[in-house]
Amino acid sequence: xxxxxxxxxxxxxxxxxxxxxxxxxxxxxxxxxxxxxxxxxxxxxxxxxxxxxxxxxxxxxxxxxxxxxxxxxxxxxxxxxxxxxxxxxxxxxxxxxxxxxxxxxxxxxxxxxxxxxxxxxxxxxxxxxxxxxxxxxxxxxxxxxxxxxxxxxxxxxxxxxxxxxxxxxxxxxxxxxxxxxxxxxxxxxxxxxxxxxxxxxxxxxxxxxxxxxxxxxxxxxxxxxxxxxxxxxxxxxxxxxxxxxxxxxxxxxxxxxxxxxxxxxxxxxxxxxxxxxxxxxxxxxxxxxxxxxxxxxxxxxxxxxxxxxxxxxxxxxxxxxxxxxxxxxxxxxxxxxxxxxxxxxxxxxxxxxxxxxxxxxxxxxxxxxxxxxxxxxxxxxxxxxxxxxxxxxxxxxxxxxxxxxxxxxxxxxxxxxxxxxxxxxxxxxxxxxxxxxxxxxxxxxxxxxxxxxxxxxxxxxxxxxxxxxxxxxxx
Numbered sequence: 001x002x003x004x005x006x007x008x009x010x011x012x013x014x015x016x017x018x019x020x021x022x023x024x025x026x027x028x029x030x031x032x033x034x035x036x037x038x039x040x041x042x043x044x045x046x047x048x049x050x051x052x053x054x055x056x057x058x059x060x061x062x063x064x065x066x067x068x069x070x071x072x073x074x075x076x077x078x079x080x081x082x083x084x085x086x087x088x089x090x091x092x093x094x095x096x097x098x099x100x101x102x103x104x105x106x107x108x109x110x111x112x113x114x115x116x117x118x119x120x121x122x123x124x125x126x127x128x129x130x131x132x133x134x135x136x137x138x139x140x141x142x143x144x145x146x147x148x149x150x151x152x153x154x155x156x157x158x159x160x161x162x163x164x165x166x167x168x169x170x171x172x173x174x175x176x177x178x179x180x181x182x183x184x185x186x187x188x189x190x191x192x193x194x195x196x197x198x199x200x201x202x203x204x205x206x207x208x209x210x211x212x213x214x215x216x217x218x219x220x221x222x223x224x225x226x227x228x229x230x231x232x233x234x235x236x237x238x239x240x241x242x243x244x245x246x247x248x249x250x251x252x253x254x255x256x257x258x259x260x261x262x263x264x265x266x267x268x269x270x271x272x273x274x275x276x277x278x279x280x281x282x283x284x285x286x287x288x289x290x291x292x293x294x295x296x297x298x299x300x301x302x303x304x305x306x307x308x309x310x311x312x313x314x315x316x317x318x319x320x321x322x323x324x325x326x327x328x329x330x331x332x333x334x335x336x337x338x339x340x341x342x343x344x345x346x347x348x349x350x351x352x353x354x355x356x357x358x359x360x361x362x363x364x365x366x367x368x369x370x371x372x373x374x375x376x377x378x379x380x381x382x383x384x385x386x387x388x389x390x391x392x393x394x395x396x397x398x399x400x401x402x403x404x405x406x407x408x409x410x411x412x413x414x415x416x417x418x419x420x421x422x423x424x425x426x427x428x429x430x431x432x433x434x435x436x437x438x439x440x441x442x443x444x445x446x447x448x449x450x451x452x453x454x455x456x457x458x459x460x461x462x463x464x465x466x467x468x469x470x471x472x473x474x475x
Contacts, residue, residue: 288414418449
């Protein structure tokens with residue numbers, strides 16, 4: 001194909017990554033966005049009051065900095081600036097202290113029980129030392145020979161199990177167990193299920209190696225930088241353009257769907273064979289999220305002062321409490337003490353709020369599609385570790401799991417990882433295929449988080465899909 005034209009449906013980070021990779025290789029690319037604003041899960045908006053900028057979905061981006069593709073792009077020239085808090089992550093306890101995920105593993109160990117300080121470093125250091133090689137392999141399809149087999153074998157040895165099994169084996173105290181357990185809970189899976197250990201390890205390693213940064217001005221800056229780079233390469237972005245069916249697009253052009261399995265099925269139904277449609281229909285989504293954004297009169301008054309050094313704070317107390325909350329959501333129940341993930345970006349990025357004011361962002365796991373309002377439960381968890389928190393709230397915006405899907409149909413049932421990252425779907429997503437980005441129809445590709453390596457703002461699903469298509473196109 002001498003002058004290929006590609007159409008990308010959806011402008012989340014994966015769709016934009018696919019579009020950039022294709023345009024850089026010389027393809028003519030048009031990306032379509034149904035919303036008036038690009039970005040998908042990386043949008044930012046004034047959700048509470050004028051002048052208070054909140055991230056609509058994703059807020060903190062360890063995988064964005066670690067991404068093998070994003071690292072090759074001149075995104076800083078297009079306005080993306082990463083802000084690194086003093087500490088990537090804080091995990092407070094009821095005694096007024098906190099465990100910290102620091103950039104240095106020894107410094108992290110100093111916040112844990114003494115017996116676990118050495119164990120933490122021994123577990124993490126070999127991965128941190130080889131982090132670039134690790135992420136180069138781990139963020140590509142697993143059904144291929146790794147470039148660094150020994151490092152990936154080590155990750156498999158520790159990671160292909162539940163986080164519960166890993167922390168019981170490696171640590172004797174609850175501070176280390178809770179710290180790693182809270183990180184593993186980003187998987188949205190029960191912590192006794194594989195591969196929650198691998199997901200927790202990868203995010204912890206990223207924290208040590210590259211940090212857990214935020215984007216200045218909001219996550220929207222990531223999407224804006226990618227779109228600006230796409231235009232520099234000659235690509236086009238069209239907003240307010242919902243593609244209801246790929247039949248609306250020229251039949252001889254290449255199509256990329258930055259849509260998770262179920263929306264992709266709806267858009268491409270007329271072109272996909274029955275067996276593949278059945279596979280997409282059986283694809284499983286995990287728990288959803290209930291999200292709260294606050295406009296605040298001052299910073300959150302944490303009892304543990306170390307929490308003010310981190311943009312991300314995990315509220316769950318002990319490992320047992322975190323495990324109970326994540327297991328409840330997976331099994332269709334609501335835990336009265338939800339595990340809460342908080343971002344407090346204005347401690348480090350004052351551009352997001354009026355002078356002297358602040359924003360905060362939080363969510364907890366809920367059953368897929370839940371309409372339950374957990375505002376009180378989330379605020380009670382914050383108040384537990386930051387007495388007086390409710391007194392500094394100026395305004396709030398809430399969104400239950402069903403509303404999350406209405407705002408972004410890719411988040412089926414309010415789930416934002418592109419589908420449950422069970423061990424089977426961790427390897428085979430969205431269906432069993434040697435090339436998970438291709439479909440049985442030539443020229444139609446999937447590039448969303450329903451393909452490997454799954455959820456997170458890293459662009460690798462889109463980049464990997466573009467590479468697959470470029471091989472087919474002979475480029």
